[in-house]
Amino acid sequence: MEWGFIIAWAIKILALFVIILTGVAYYTLAERKFAGFIQDRPGPNRAGPFGLFQPLADGIKFISKEEIFPKNVSKGMYILAPTISMTCAIMAWAVMPFGGTIPAPAWLTQLTGVSVIDLQVANPDSGVLYMLAVSSLAVYGIMIAGWASNNKYSLLGGIRSTAQMISYELPMGLSIIVVVIMSGSLRLTEISDAQKDVWNFFTPPGFVAFFIYVTAMFAETNRLPFDLAEAESELVVGFHTEYGAFKFALFFLAEYMNMVTMSCLTTILFFGGYNVPFGIGKGTDWAVWIGLLFFIGKVLFFAFLFIWVRWTLPRFRYDQLMRLGWKKMIPWGLFAVMFASIYTVYWKESWVKLFL
Template sequence: MDWGLVLAWAIKILSLFFVIITGVAYYTLAERKFAGFIQDRPGPNRAGPFGIFQPLADGIKFIAKEEVFPKNVSKVMYLIAPTISMTCAILAWAVIPFGGTIPAPAWLMAWTGVQTIDLQIANPDSGVLYMLAISSLAVYGIMIAGWSSNNKYSLLGGVRSTAQMISYELPMGLSIVVIVIMTGSLRLTEINDAQKDLWNILTPPGFIAFFIYVTAMFAETNRLPFDLAEAESELVVGFHTEYGAFKFAMFFLAEYMNMITMSCLTTLLYFGGYNVPFGLGDGSEWSAFIGLGVFILKVLFFAFLFIWVRWTLPRFRYDQLMRLGWKKMIPWGLFTVALASVYTVYWKEAWQRIFS
């Protein structure tokens, strides 16, 4: 066994985990700051200058709070539920390519002998299927939390969320199938590379699939206008009503991790991933770093979109949510899959020549 390679992988995984946790913590601060701006108030501004230590204060609070177990909960399931949600949220990051290949720093080269670093943990042939499988498993954490809490509001939230996530997985899957048909691969890096000259959003099937995907993305992450599982005015806070301290923090972090994961996937599937517009920086020794920077900027835009929509649009009624998913988005998804097939066989080369 090449222990230098194993050490390099361990360092890469731990580095990514640190970046995820830090990024999610400051994403929560960004949401509170933008919410304050939209509502004409300052937002968090007590913990450090401009409130930059607020995520640290929140983290200490969650860890230090007393762990309370409500009466008559199913204790094992009650503890497993947030663990499932958090684990699925972290596992999803394993196959996301954040950029190309960068040279290893001198200290890492000395320790491990590794010359280059791929900005991705794993690159399986079925990366898209892996992401869909992990997102499907996440619903079990919410369902178990709602059932095991022995609370009617939690149970209603769990039932709502389960039905909502299963319903919107179908149009989301169809919108991703469109990209798979156009690319001819399930590997995320190949989907990224196929958009070097033409982003999928600029193709007729990709344009329609993008709007289906974004709508399903909000439903899958239980965010406004589809936050029926956590509707405060109806269900207190839904499936995690009975959770507090670190158990609640795990649900909280999982939700924001999933939002960033969906932003990464939107970038990879429709907006060229880490490909730099107009070929800027191609051939440069800094091209991989430029690509990483461009990827981060695209992801930040879609992460901001979650915040913008939350504080702009009202919540749907539950019947409206289901009607939109089953009667509108699934038929449109099936139409787009058929359109993608025709486009790939007959129009793809001609359409690419228009943009070349």
């Protein structure tokens, strides 16, 4: 049985890995298609019907291109940087809860003896802390890439990105503390289950924390209007100026994977995760699948929000970026934490009754 559990666990990880990579590949296509729509052009439409094979064509191109190492780079660190970024992006998915438990297929039960599958790889007591730790480590990939490239544009991009990510981790952490206070747990599944009656977004402190979190989310992923680390008009493409072929593909995939990860985390922290509103499907055999579909729908909305904002808003100046983070968002984050403490002690029960 022990070996059967390990095999089932390995199959689940492999399936999740394939689904994530496929989803991220088509997320890049969705962004290019939507950018084309905004700019009144068709977008990718040559590889396959409606351009549906474009991600596959891009993948083949990245893998088959010649690996070039600039003359003056620090080669070991230069290779290590995209590896760190991609590893941290993948590690974050280990604790992501997509739903409850589903019956295992007959062939899997026969092979491993496992009768149910938990739609989550791991469920540690400190899931929120794990997510914060992994997202904090991602900055090392960018910082090392900027330094190891031995290029002034790359170095400036790496420094900008490091300062930006460290600055915006503080308000993001404060907004997550608000959710932890209201839920009373660091476990992601318990945070999701605590929102069965009312989503955190519809509570007064959760509403404030949500906007702090979303702003920090854009800054943490280096997306417009906070993409100062990759400002093409100033820094070519910033920290990955000297990267090409498969090494660049790792940075590219890591960025889009982080965007989907943040979309999932937003759904879990503020919009009930896999909980379905109005009790739809409750008590039926399809309840878990309905919950999974609602989870995917919420994630797709926030993933679309990244695309929408990128092709709608202009880029901030760097001094505006820092002023917003340190002088506006951190004070608001501290206020939200204090507000959440008072709300949880005195008002939470009466507020939830309004929604029941």
